[in-house]
Amino acid sequence: MDRLYKKLEEYGKSDFYPFHMPGHKRNPLSVAGDFPVQKDITEIAGFDNLHHPVDVLKTAQEEAARLYGVKDSFYCINGSTGAILAAVSAAVKRNGHILIARNCHKAVYHAAYLRELKVTCVYPHEDSELGINGGISPLRVERCLSDNPEIEAVLITSPTYDGIVSDIKRIAEIAHEHKIPLIVDEAHGAHFHFSEYFPVSAAELGADIVIHSLHKTLPSMTQTSLLHLCSDRVSRELLTRFLGIYQTSSPSYVLMASMDACLYKLREDGEKMFLEYTGNLERARERLSKCRYIRLENTMTDPSLGIFDVDRSKLILSTVHSTLNGRQLTEILRSEFHLEMEMEAENYTLALTSAADTKEGFERLCCAVEEIDRRESLKYTEDLEVQEKSRYQELKQIMKISQAMDALTERIPMEESIGRVSAEFAYLYPPGIPLLVPGEQITGLLIKNMRRYMEQGFDLQGLSDVSNASVLVVTNEMREASLKKTERTV
Template sequence: MPGHKRNPASVRGEFPLERDITEIEGFDNLHHPEDLLLEAQQNVAKLYGTRESFYSVNGSTAALLAAISAAVPRNGQILVARNCHKAVYHAIYLRNLKPAYIYPQMDSEWWINGGIFPDKVERCLAENPEIQAVLITSPTYDGVVSDVKEIAEIAHKYGVPLIVDEAHGAHFHFSNYFPASAAELGADLVIQSFHKTLPAMTQTAVLHNCSDRVDSRLIRRFMGIYQTSSPSYILMASIDACMDTMAAEGKQMFRDFTRILEQTRKRLSVCKYIRLVDPVKGKNGVFDYDRSKLVFSTRASLLSGSDLYHILLDRYHIQMEMESENYVLAIASVGDREEGFERLCQAIEELDQEQADLIKAGIPAEEK
């Protein structure tokens, strides 16, 4: 295996068949790593400064499933943020867990979820002594970061681990321009999607074990259960290459990236109708904010979020990450080029001027 035998003539299309191998001699086994893959995962832990790091080639989904399963026994109880990923709900279902929910504060200016208040976490733990773990999402899809350090201290005071879904924050570690990673702030298990914000292939992620509050043997067992028994060596090589790149060139790459990103944010911050979202720290549970998330609110314009999404795609050929009723989201990363930032700026500035002209002319929203 694989059946293509690394022969390009055996299949139509261009695929990296020469790298698509399985657990052949000399290439180790992800589920029982002893050589290459053990060293590769140790390199991730060393780079991030964590106790252990585990590859996930089933994305953050498998890592979340494994983290929850390892931290909470079947039929147990868990406190989860209500804005968590669907994988969390899948873990609750699969393990027959009893969830208690904590809600993020709503940011009424931007209509996005704010952060999780630490005092609410403490209140829930005090009222529910059977809770065996806490899970929050930080940063959120829109970039909002909660006070992970204080939430971790509260969880530990009650004797339970903190799991942080940091799928959208794998880049935090590589620049002080961004918030600190949960792995540096006392969280016990931290899940990161490399493919979301680092130069790695889709479906690549890691699970960091940062303490001894969750049994490593259980983490390994459940990572083996929730991942395929034939993990893709192409994906694992992508993780390894990403870490090599970050170790060798990451500092310069992020210096260049954050410089262009900050110029872009300053340029777009003057738009009045297609407004660049910039949550206020200290309000609505917003402890910090990931400025690589470019969220454009349409609430001051005649457009909906869906309108803006499709105009950017159809007229300007710019693919946004996500649309909502009142905003669209773009995710910037080190893989972006300066030309791409320029195109985005020009598009948003043109649309902002169009909205200014329409509103000045008194055009109602239904006639736009």
Template sequence: MERLYRKLEEYSRADYYPFHMPGHKRNSASVRGEFPLERDITEIEGFDNLHHPEDLLLEAQQNVAKLYGTRESFYSVNGSTAALLAAISAAVPRNGQILVARNCHKAVYHAIYLRNLKPAYIYPQMDSEWWINGGIFPDKVERCLAENPEIQAVLITSPTYDGVVSDVKEIAEIAHKYGVPLIVDEAHGAHFHFSNYFPASAAELGADLVIQSFHKTLPAMTQTAVLHNCSNRVDSRLIRRFMGIYQTSSPSYILMASIDACMDTMVAEGKQMFRDFTRILEQTRKRLSVCKYIRLVDPVKGKNGVFDYDRSKLVFSTRASLLSGSDLYHILLDRYHIQMEMESENYVLAIASVGDREEGFERLCQAIEELDQEQADLIKAGIPAEENKKLDTRSMHFVLTQMMSMADAMEAPTEKCPLEESIGRISAEFAYLYPPGIPLITPGEQITGQFIRNMRIYMDKGLYLQGLEDYTNKTILVVEQQPQSTKEQDEEIHG
């Protein structure tokens, strides 16, 4: 079997002269810095074409499908973002309706905008002990589908950024009962397939389209992802069409070779690599589970919609300490030179993967143990905690009223409005906490006092807000108010 990554390595040592793109011509003297220019090619003879695969790239994608046990798999060098856009576009016709979990990635909302879809939302249960999103209850999905017969697909995120897994099997059965496909954003679960230590993959549980980011949890380069087609409920021709639309016409062979090499590694060495990884991961979790103030999050299965949990997500709660999540994040970075994945108001997240080394786990354990002891000493000495505004768990997923479609709001005339004066206006832009990129508000929704209060708390905590055109977050774009006609004003006054 010819492997893309090996052929690329061989070609980089050959004497072919490149009178073709890219412009660096595989000449390191033409570029400052060190880059793998010798392997950076375009669609040349013998290397196939991702948008019309016939041999090398066709076989590479078939190898992914064979390994994961799916009908077919598609490379994405534009990450899970392109795969999500393509999956939604293929599953739901323009102007159609889709049921989505509100805690989905911003790419889902971009697809809703691009296809002018009408979304219905399901809100995950909040875990009040750990202040993380729980799972999606299957009965909520069934209720929404029963009440909205026009819905044409269901989309959930499982696992979440924090590792919570929903009951995909039951949700898939419910979706199919109502004749619609289930799309699962499993961007953070590409590793599930390779060890029984982790939850089962959605691709094995009845989901129709499953999106996975290889670069998040497997040894592959940034931007590498796949879209698995697991059934015949979504037309393969439409998937190919939209993957061609949402991906660059000049896909990186370095990235595609990274996917191919990752799959070859998993076939040859994956079992042993994951045995070693899960052994040290479980030792780390057991060691850190005794910390009393910097607490390792371990959601209870069967509560708050938590069907299962990805134990490679090391989430450290600060709620029992004098620290905020932001405090802990920056202490780990500045004092211990440990870069965590993300910070939130009350926790930080570390993502562990098969690429980690024992030295890294040891450094993390020592840092958390030291900080936990420091917190114990401070609390014993009676050091008071700072007065902090806290989010109420009931406000974490407050429901906003959709006044206009997302597309209409984004394309309507807009004006800037001071955030504090925007209550009652219709938002014309997104506001996200990033990472993970889950919208606090979407275009077309009415701004409320609760939304503004939460925004202020997040900003006071130093959390990273994105989406607003005004990077200072002092103003928000709203749909321009149309002046009332004389007749309308007269009717309001006189009835």
């Protein structure tokens, strides 16, 4: 069979001259820098069309579906963001009602805004020491669906950014008992299918739509994802319609070839790659587990926290027992050891690993953490200051996201916003999970936490005031009008 990435390589070496887009005309001398312009083409003869695939792209997507054992797979070159927008739009009608995990990526909330959806949130459990989210309780899902029979779909994130996996099988059964689909944002779990060392993929546990970011944990270029349709509970026709709306009409052949090459590599060499990778990973985890002050968090399954399984590819380095916080540890690893971490939080640093990591890479990380741990041992004192921990609370949703974002607003100082309804998002990036969503009521505890993050140097984004001194809120008149309208509807 023709492989897209091979065809691009051959075409780039051919004598065909492009009197078509892109404007660089496959001429390396026309661009500043080293870019693969010879492989960057448009929809020309023999290379198919992503939005109407009949040839090489159709075959490539069918092969992806066979590899993952699903009904249909779709290439997504707007990342998992585009896939999430399409999945929500296809599963829930405009002005409909969706149940989502409160720790979903901001793209889920953007989909709710675009489709003017009513959102009910199910909150994850929380690890009070590290401040990470636990799993989503099936019982909480059941309770929400029983209380809101008009809900049309459930969407949860599993694994989370920190590798926490919820009980997908049971949640899928509950959703299906209510005759609605389950969408799983498994962006960080594209690698699950390729080794028993990792949790079972949601695609094998009853989810109806599963979204994978190939670029997060597999050897594929940034912005490449797969949307898997696993059942008939969501219309394939609607999915393709919305993928055509949310994705560019000029998809990058370089990105699509990267996906094709990634999946081919996994099919041919995946078993060997993952055997070597998991061996190196396990040895690194064993070494890091011996550190006393910079501790590897060995999260265990815990039904009380909704933790059904754990993705061991995520290395969570806790600073709780040291003199550092997560940001400081990340900075030391970056500046002194030239190791760039995936994410930093108040009480930990997250190192993301994949099958592309080398034995030498793991060795460098272990040596660096061991050295920092040794330094911490010299600072150790029984009187080590116990840092105040962030406490969280469930925020009350006063208005729909779309109502709040489109309402008349006013800008007020952050400290004066307590009790008001937000008209904008606030989140730490990464991971891009909203601390505050439009339509939610701002609380004193939320403001306190946000101030703490800023004081510690974390990147608080989303507010239109980039200084984070003020927040956009719904005017009291608009809030009252919305509440009266809701009461009349009820």
